[in-house]
Amino acid sequence: MPVHLRRGFWNAGAPNAGFGWEKIRGKHQVSNMGVVRQMVHAPGRIYENPPGSNRWIHEHIARRFRCGFGCLEVEQVTVKLVVDHNDFHGRGPIGIITLYCENPDRSWACPAYVNNALNAT
Numbered sequence: 001m002p003v004h005l006r007r008g009f010w011n012a013g014a015p016n017a018g019f020g021w022e023k024i025r026g027k028h029q030v031s032n033m034g035v036v037r038q039m040v041h042a043p044g045r046i047y048e049n050p051p052g053s054n055r056w057i058h059e060h061i062a063r064r065f066r067c068g069f070g071c072l073e074v075e076q077v078t079v080k081l082v083v084d085h086n087d088f089h090g091r092g093p094i095g096i097i098t099l100y101c102e103n104p105d106r107s108w109a110c111p112a113y114v115n116n117a118l119n120a121t
Contacts, residue, residue, distance in 0.1 A: 003040045003083050004095030015108070024099045029109040036099060038118045039081040054085045055097075062101070062110075062117035077111055078102040079118060 008020020010027050024030050043058035058081040065071045079101050084094040101110035 001085065002093075004093055005036060006088075006095055019097045020095070024096075027108050028098065028100045029112075030099055030114060032115040035079075035115060035118045036081065036096065039079065039099060040083075040096075043081070056083045056085065057081070058083065060118060062114045064111070064113040064117060075111070075113070077114065079110065079114060 006020040008018060008022045010018035010023035010025075012026070015027060018027070021036075024036065030036070039058045039060055043060050045059040047057055047059075049055060049057050060079050062077050062079050063073050064075040066074045079099065081099045082097040084097050086094055088094040099110075100108070101114060103109075103111070
């Protein structure tokens, strides 16, 4: 099933509103479209939430490594892409609502390394 990414909107004055690329880029600081592509095409896990809603969560782990003579994982974060396959006012599926990281400190912004860790160019 195709997944649509709309430009959408986001405004810091109403931080929980919005959807699409503007929300992903503005609120969650993911600026690399390759991350979205990777989450759509090769997620680690997909599940419907809530069941019967036709809204799906694509989940993946982004990892940061420190390399010298070998590489050591030094940090990881769960990244979630929310896709709504319900109709958007007769214009087809709503598509991607948002992409966010489950940060331990609960901040909105994904760590900078996410832009490279999940980049499918």
